[in-house]
Amino acid sequence: MGKDTLNKLTTTIINTPSDYARASREIEKSVSLKNINICFLSSYTSEVLNPYIIVELAKNGYKGSLYYAPFNQFEQEIYNPDSGLYLFDPDIVLIHSRIEDSHQNLMMRFAKYSDDELQEISEDIINRHKKMLDGLRNKSDAKIIVINFGNAQMTEDCFTSSPVIQSQRTYIQNLNRSLLELSNKLTSCYVIDYQQLFDHIGLNNCIDPKLFYMARIPFNSSAQIEFGKIISRTIFAIYSSPAKCIVLDLDNTLWGGVIGEDGISGIQLSDEYPGNVFKTFQRAILGLRDQGVLLAIASKNNINDVFDVFEKHTDCLLKKSDFSSIQIHWENKASSIEKISQELNISLDSIVFFDDSPFERDWVRKQLPSVKVIEVPKNPMNYLKALNESKFFDRLIVTNEDRIRADIYQQEQQRKSALNNSVSIDDFLRDLKLVVKIGNSDDVTITRIEQLLSKTNQFNLTTKRHSSADLIKIIRDGGKVLWLSCADRYGDNGIVGVAILVETKHRTWLIDSMLLSCRVIGRKIETVLLAEIVEILRGENAEELYGHYIPTKKNQIVSNFYKQHNFQSTDKKNNFWRLNLKESSIIKPNYIEIVRND
């Protein structure tokens, strides 16, 4: 039933309140969509959003079950441990206290306030949110989504460039900045920018006075549909990981025309129409790279023609070095994508394919169904919109590792070409001048540790997806959460490894989780990590160490990991392995420098 519901949703047009009402009832009957419990705390009648949130979530494979607290009952729901909120046991709590509802004068009579009064009100608002968020976080592990403050819908002065309106907008922006800082300090707390709704459909097109005055509903039905989409998109982004790589075609995708026919001076790429359409698209692609998306090329072309464009065309923003993998030849694009996936060590389902040719898109869809293919519009002016609406690259946080990821892959290519010139693997590794740093998790590193746990599939012994809340509990119960970072002559890779150790009984420890990012496999860093684990545990007077291996479809690479390091199997399935710490040691390679970050 779930599959049918999903198919029906993607093939039928749903755009009126009546369509949404019918579709949401069908979804409520479905059994196989993944359930998410969502609690909505708001200062208005948020129940009207129900069909829109349910239908938009179902399009992404989720079934939302919603509990709407009575309006304006924020504190009552959060501070009372027996409230409807906690009885409902939500996975997600949405908090939306509209400033128009809590501070009517601030929105409609802004000019009457002195600077001091404004400052005081702002502190009040932020303090209230801080207390609510802290209160909620202390009692629940639910993910929290706060909806921030939008510009005033009704003011005494409608002339938008007046100084009063300008200072009111600045005031709201400052409130939003404080709110964002507040939520960044909490684990799993995200902010939706309420202004998005008005940006999408216009401040004046959002309200139906009848609904507001009769039923405390601050938006009309088209704004409700749009808001349902915004909320669902954020929830979806919380539960899914962004695609890792975009594979791009060249002719009529990154520039207009065909390089093999039109030549370097004939292709469309400039600051004037139509070349500026492609130049803008290139800039957006670089924007994806800045957020950690790897760029790759799959093009049927003569490679020298293409490199000429990258080197000599002054309006070509993308350079050869921006791409982590380049497949330019006359073979089919499905095999190009497979090669890219192997070269970058990423799975096919984390790759997005963008090509203007319907033929190529169909071919890839049929050959490699797990690759995400964007339906590219005919008009290049709509490329950006298609990229954005695909949602494949939505991410709620950008870590430092995300910002430098593409550079790291580029360094890896330099390493590989150095490998081709080296005499032996040991010489090569010695020449890399590897430095490994190991430390205990703290407030700064925990986000990256959680990220690695959630997305590492290959070099991962148990694939346990611990959240940061789980990690904090493990540490509180006496366990150890270690991170490993590594650097070499080509650059710093950042944090690339995690190990979690727990004492199961007196002087006996278990490696609950151990993983390494695939880009540093094959340098014996895993051996160093294991050896350091042994040393750290000897410091705790441990006598026995157990390793655990849980096989998955993707972690074949570590099936013999414990065997290779002289652990003894303890069961027929080879899932648990034992090392006697009094008798055995792990021999470390001597070419890696180890630093403890204590």
Place this chain on the structure above:
Amino acid sequence: MIDDMKLKEVISNVLGVSIEEINDDSSPDNIEKWDSLSHINLVMALESEFKVELSPEDAMDMLSVKLIRMILEDVLKD
């Protein structure tokens, strides 16, 4: 004239009752799911399906299927 099938379909979609259960005398008194929130939802759905704008008074007076039809016909006439 109001398309009667379309009217019943909208009411059925919004209130979650089958089309057969809906007749001219259907009202908040005999359809349990027709509460104040679904009434608002119904008003929004009717506005969108029949491309009309209803006043608060129209919305409040729509207290049976018969009355809904009358008010819609009245508004569409203007």
